[in-house]
Amino acid sequence: MIDRRALLTAGAATSLLRYTPASAQPADWAQIERAAKAEREVVVYNTGVGLHRDVAGAFEARTGIKVNFLDMHASELRERVRIEQSAGRFVTDICLNGSTGSIVMDQLGQFQPHGGLPNEANLLDAFRDNGTRISIFQNIFGFMINTRLVPLSEEPKSFADLLHPRFKGKILADDPRASGEGYATFAVTYDKLGVGFQQQLAKQELVFTRNLLEGAQRVARGEYAVYFPQKFSDYLLLKPLPVKFIWPTEGSPYQTFMLAMARNAPHPNAARLLMNFFLDPAGQAFYARSGRGVTVRGALDDVPAEIRDALSAKLLGTADAAREAEFLKLAKDIYGA
Incomplete structure (x- = not known):
């Protein structure tokens, strides 16, 4: 790290x-x-x-x-x-x-x-x-949860926690199949946490978006329980709402x-x-x-x-530009074209 x-x-x-x-x-x-x-x-x-x-x-x-x-x-x-x-x-x-x-x-x-x-x-x-x-x-990424939908005892503390059955169908994520924040997080977690993590995450029926600003707002409104990757900077703008930023224990992609x-x-x-x-x-x-x-x-x-x-939080890593085509193909293979 x-x-x-x-x-x-x-x-x-x-x-x-x-x-x-x-x-x-x-x-x-x-x-x-x-x-x-x-x-x-x-x-x-x-x-x-x-x-x-x-x-x-x-x-x-x-x-x-x-x-x-x-x-x-x-x-x-x-x-x-x-x-x-x-x-x-x-x-x-x-x-x-x-x-x-x-x-x-x-x-x-x-x-x-x-x-x-x-x-x-x-x-x-x-x-x-x-x-x-x-x-x-x-940009340093973590998760953002809606505190009205996710009680304190059920908050995800790690990427592994996102695999819990309670979050199935309740996660909104930036699309990893195109260049952007979702792709960057996919590339880092695939590299650091392995293909098994991504395969299990795909079974959680993630909903993808390519509208970064609207994605976080939809979680704040209660449409979904979790949004990731969530930028810490954007979370600060939403703090008055029922949301909470989570720094994953494995480290934060950036x-x-x-x-x-x-x-x-x-x-x-x-x-x-x-x-x-x-x-x-x-x-x-x-x-x-x-x-x-x-x-x-x-x-x-x-x-x-x-x-x-x-901003001194542990970092997990950043995407390797030389492997972009490889990781984009992997994302499509796992999550569908």
Whole structure:
């Protein structure tokens, strides 16, 4: 298992040794800022949630550059970019996606190097970027239960507990058969807990959704007893309702979200400026306060203790991008096409 607290501490110590790339020195950056403001806007294809708009709003207030979002599922984002680029239509500047999808798109040649960012110096050592993709936060997953449907004595404490007959037909889950949070959790639990766990879970007659926000709300309304994978950050928004977040005893799957500049981005300077802002303390503060794992030094310093301690929970692992096709096929084999 991964000790997140140790990871953050070690990263803070080693990241002081970083250097700022020559292409991102302040003298050069002033020229990029002027060019970015002349471009006036930046387009982001996004698979995340509304919080990115809060970061973008702060960016707009600082720079005067408009950020235009188009939201979609992870599998849709990759295909949309493929179709547009194949047709010679270069619409988006930045793709904001999970690490698995981002790595695959990078391998497919759908991105271009960002050219260096001053705030790369803030990155924890575990989240070094490769010159193209930058890690901006982590979603950490557990379960969410409706406390009116699941009494204290019957709460699932582990993935294994989800196999109890009492939960048959009562679990709503993000669909693991397409890239996204459900897939990421499937890949980690298949790898760590084995095929037997997934085969037994399939017998629980899970109901799948691809609407992440609505899924959690349906459990809060009492349509289902359990939702997973549930992001801790989204749970915090639902706390006044009859819901409870469960950290699985085996550890929590997690998914790192990344930004990358699309190939032939129409507003490359504005894109570069926005990517840099996501690593700025002002940008990272939105993620830290919302209950997401962060990727830069000092981002948790001013976060309430409840959230800081929760983000130190044991981690189970993250999906291996190189095995995406393998795990998607396995998910379809187990749960049906």
